Amino acid sequence: MSAKSNARHRRQRAVLALRYLAVLGLLIFFLFPVYWLLSISFKTADEIFASPPVWVPSSLQLNNYLVLFKDGDAVTVWNSLVTAGASTVLATIIGGLCAYSLARFRTGGNGLASWILSQRMVPPIAVVFPVFLLYVWFGWIDSYFGLILLYAAFNLPYVIWVMRGYIQDIPIELEEAALVDGCTRWQVLWMIVLPMARAGLFATAVFAFVFAWNDFLFALVLTRTEVTTFPVQVTHYFGGQSNFWAKIAAMSVLGTLPVFAIVVVFQRFLVRGISMGAVKG
Amino acid sequence: MTLPDHAPVRHKRKRQAFPLVLVGPAVFMLLLVGLFPLIYSVIVSFQGLTMTDEDTSFQGIANYAQLFHDQRLWESIFHTVLITVIALPLELVFGLMMALLLLEPIRGRQVFVALLVLPTMISPIVAGATWRLLFDNHFGPLNQIIGWIAGHPTPLLWTVVPDLVYPSILICEIWQWTPFMFLLLLAALSGVDRSAGEAAEIDGASYWQRLWHIELPSIAPVMTVAILIRALDLARVFDVVWALTKGGPGTMTETVSIYAYVQGFQQFETSYTAAISFLIIALLSVLVAAAVRKVEFVR
Numbered sequence: 001m002s003a004k005s006n007a008r009h010r011r012q013r014a015v016l017a018l019r020y021l022a023v024l025g026l027l028i029f030f031l032f033p034v035y036w037l038l039s040i041s042f043k044t045a046d047e048i049f050a051s052p053p054v055w056v057p058s059s060l061q062l063n064n065y066l067v068l069f070k071d072g073d074a075v076t077v078w079n080s081l082v083t084a085g086a087s088t089v090l091a092t093i094i095g096g097l098c099a100y101s102l103a104r105f106r107t108g109g110n111g112l113a114s115w116i117l118s119q120r121m122v123p124p125i126a127v128v129f130p131v132f133l134l135y136v137w138f139g140w141i142d143s144y145f146g147l148i149l150l151y152a153a154f155n156l157p158y159v160i161w162v163m164r165g166y167i168q169d170i171p172i173e174l175e176e177a178a179l180v181d182g183c184t185r186w187q188v189l190w191m192i193v194l195p196m197a198r199a200g201l202f203a204t205a206v207f208a209f210v211f212a213w214n215d216f217l218f219a220l221v222l223t224r225t226e227v228t229t230f231p232v233q234v235t236h237y238f239g240g241q242s243n244f245w246a247k248i249a250a251m252s253v254l255g256t257l258p259v260f261a262i263v264v265v266f267q268r269f270l271v272r273g274i275s276m277g278a279v280k281g
Numbered sequence: 282m283t284l285p286d287h288a289p290v291r292h293k294r295k296r297q298a299f300p301l302v303l304v305g306p307a308v309f310m311l312l313l314v315g316l317f318p319l320i321y322s323v324i325v326s327f328q329g330l331t332m333t334d335e336d337t338s339f340q341g342i343a344n345y346a347q348l349f350h351d352q353r354l355w356e357s358i359f360h361t362v363l364i365t366v367i368a369l370p371l372e373l374v375f376g377l378m379m380a381l382l383l384l385e386p387i388r389g390r391q392v393f394v395a396l397l398v399l400p401t402m403i404s405p406i407v408a409g410a411t412w413r414l415l416f417d418n419h420f421g422p423l424n425q426i427i428g429w430i431a432g433h434p435t436p437l438l439w440t441v442v443p444d445l446v447y448p449s450i451l452i453c454e455i456w457q458w459t460p461f462m463f464l465l466l467l468a469a470l471s472g473v474d475r476s477a478g479e480a481a482e483i484d485g486a487s488y489w490q491r492l493w494h495i496e497l498p499s500i501a502p503v504m505t506v507a508i509l510i511r512a513l514d515l516a517r518v519f520d521v522v523w524a525l526t527k528g529g530p531g532t533m534t535e536t537v538s539i540y541a542y543v544q545g546f547q548q549f550e551t552s553y554t555a556a557i558s559f560l561i562i563a564l565l566s567v568l569v570a571a572a573v574r575k576v577e578f579v580r
Contacts, residue, residue, distance in 0.1 A: 022382055023393055030397050030460065036422060037411045053422045098307035105300035112304070114573055119315050121569040123517035125538040126558040129545045130318030133325065153314035156307055161576075185299050214404035216520045217538070221546060231406035235524065238413075245414065252407040259402055267395070 040249035041065070048245050064250035073247070076233040077254050082144060083219075083229060084212035087151030092205045094152070095159030100193060102160065103167040104175075113164070120157035128221050135222055142224040150222065151212040158211070159204050166200030167193065203269040206262055213259055230255035326555035344556035353532060354557065357540035358564070363447070364522075364536065365515040368454045372511060373504070375455065376462025381492070383463075384470050394467065401461045409524025412453040416440050416525075440525050446534050453521050458514075462507055469503035470496060502575075509572040516565055537561060 040048055041064050042057040068074045098116075101107045131150060132141075140146030170193065178188045194201075219229040234251050237244040326344055329336035348354060379397070383390055400408065415423050416439035428434045439449045478491050486494075497504075519538040522528060528535035528543070535543075541561065545554035 016387075019382060019385075019387060023387070026379060026382075026397060027393070030400055030456065033408075033411045033415055033456065034399060034403075036415055037407075040414060049420055051419050052425050053420055055422070094306045094310065097303040101300040101303035107300040107304050112308075116307075116311065117576065118569055118573050119311055121513055121565075121572055122315070123513070123538070123561055123565055125517055125519065125541045126561045126565075127315065127318065129541070129554050129558050130322035130325075131314060132545070133321060133551070134314075134318045149310070150314055153310045156311060160307060210402065214406075216404070216406045216523070217542070221542075231404050231520075234406055234410055238410075238524070245420075248410050248414065252410055256403055256407055259404075260399075263402055 037249050037252055040245060041253045043246070045246065064246040065254065068247065068250055068254065073233055073251065074254065076228050076230045076251075077258070079144075079227045080213055080229040080231075080255065081258065083147040083151060083227065084209050086144070087148045087155065087212050088205050088209040090148065090152040091155040091159050091208050092201060095156045095204075096163050096197070096201060097189075098156075099160045099163035100167055100189065103164045104172070113161075116157050116160050120161070124154075124217050128217055131218075132221050141222055142226045144227055146222055147219065147227055147229075150218055151215065154215075154218070155208040155211055159208055162204045162207075163197065163200060166197055166204075170196045199269050202266055206266045206269065209262065210259055322555040322558060325552050326559060328552050330551035331549055331553075340552070344553050345560075347553060348556060348560055353535070354537070354540060354560075356532065357535045357537045360534060361516060361518065361536040361538075364450060364454065364518055365512060367447075368451055368458075368515060369508065369511055371451075371455055372459045372462050373508060375459045377466050379459070379463040380466040380470055383467060394464070398460045398464055400457045401464070403457065405457065405520035406524050408453060408457045409521045412449065412456070413440060413525055416449055441530060443530060443533060446526050446530065450522055450525055450534060453525060454515075454518070457521070458511065462511070465503060465507045466500065469500040473499045506572075506575055509568070509575055513565070513568060513572060516568065 039055075039057050042060050042062075043054065044058075044061065044063070047054040047057055102113055102116075135141050135146050140149070174192050174196075175188050178192055179185075183191070214231065215229070216231040216235075219232050220235075223229065223232065230251060234248060234255070237248045237251070327339055327341065329338060329340045329343070383393060387393070403411075415421050418424055418436045418438050418441075421439075423439070424435055424437055427437070437445060439445050473496055478495050481491050481495060517538050518536050519542070522534055522536055522539060526534045528539045532540075537557075541554060541557045544550045544557060
């Protein structure tokens with residue numbers, strides 16, 4: 001018997017060792033590119049253009065980043081912050097209210113809900129051209145307002161759909177009691193629904209922010225020079241023959257840090273958000 | 282669940298307006314940025330507008346007829362389908378394997394999951410740029426590593442040579458989005474009721490039998506939605522290809538999104554691009570309709 005359980009024990013240990021090995025392989029595959037980007041952002045020109053490649057930069061010199069600030073390129077990260085931030089706030093407020101209405105009053109029935117959801121799935125390239133024509137007409141090209149409005153509208157279906165799910169999960173009894181006690185609808189919304197939906201709002205807002213932050217196509221088409229966002233700026237460093245490697249890497253890192261920071265801060269809200277976001281729309 | 286009707290009477294009229302007031306701003310915004318431009322571009326698509334020619338006369342279906350003779354357009358659609366049908370199954374299978382690997386308790390699991398999901402959070406443009414740096418034939422580390430394995434220098438031109446451009450795009454795409462599949466499937470698998478699997482184990486069912494007959498059917502709805510979401514994403518693929526090859530060499534990796542962009546914003550074929558937009562919407566509407574129904578069903 002002990003020989004048999006010993007064999008079983010050994011087998012379990014071997015499986016566990018294999019699993020750790022597989023995880024290690026995955027970590028290398030998925031994280032090495034991130035490491036490489038980071039390492040190039042710290043390398044000197046000599047280290048970047050070395051063959052064979054230099055695997056570890058000799059020092060953490062910040063020159064590549066300082067150049068971005070000195071040349072004014074770093075302002076594109078600020079533009080991304082303004083447009084993604086403002087549009088997220090807008091989409092969360094407007095979308096949250098709409099979601100409450102859909103969840104509690106079934107406003108517009110299934111037709112409205114489906115229409116909103118289908119807006120989410122229309123490919124951006126099919127929308128971007130008509131939107132461009134509209135923006136030229138209104139003079140909204142290359143303005144904060146234009147990009148904020150677009151990102152907010154683009155994120156609305158997601159926010160509405162996910163928040164509708166969250167609100168439906170909140171017990172309705174408290175709201176009923178408050179109404180009986182003489183609260184107005186707005187008071188109910190502000191004092192009872194908002195606190196209970198807060199976790200959902202945070203998760204939804206983070207994803208809306210990331211979607212807007214990572215967008216390239218809309219920013220490419222709807223901006224010129226004034227509100228260029230950081231992904232568009234990154235592509236400016238690609239050349240036909242040679243690329244501005246140091247700038248590509250430093251700008252990419254600069255543009256990725258805010259997202260990582262936000263994801264780390266809000267991590268505990270996110271797993272539910274991502275599964276809700278995907279499964280529920 | 283809807284609110285019952287026993288709120289104070291003085292709110293009676295307000296209550297009917299209230300739900301509409303809440304929905305109003307959202308619907309207005311979606312109409313302004315979603316529907317209104319579409320209607321406007323329906324009109325444009327029947328005209329003859331280009332950058333230099335302000336021809337607003339009615340052209341009939343000329344632009345739509347042109348779609349069928351546009352070989353470059355259909356090639357770009359083929360490229361998009363090609364990327365989708367290769368990337369999607371691989372992302373699904375790899376994502377599932379990763380989810381199964383990390384489903385059972387393992388020390389450090391939370392940290393591993395958080396680290397493995399990083400690529401999905403990165404902007405697709407940055408992902409493309411990163412892989413462009415990795416793929417570089419002189420200074421990139423990838424050829425160096427391949428050289429070590431092969432035993433001799435291998436200066437492969439990843440994003441340039443026809444044979445390698447698609448593998449480059451696919452590697453980058455799979456690198457970025459497999460973690461997304463992984464996270465969804467891990468969440469779904471964690472929610473599967475363990476008792477059925479444990480009962481089957483006692484009855485002598487093997488790991489694979491349990492996976493095939495119990496766990497996979499339980500997560501099938503989530504899998505379907507994940508596949509539809511990724512299919513819709515891949516059908517619009519733009520950023521990664523733009524960063525890696527810009528659709529080149531020539532038009533070899535031009536996806537339909539890139540082609541529409543080139544027509545609209547580099548060739549300034551205003552009316553024709555509007556027609557392309559509607560072709561894309563028509564082609565994808567089946568997929569969109571399926572996705573909307575599935576997502577509602579899962580809810």
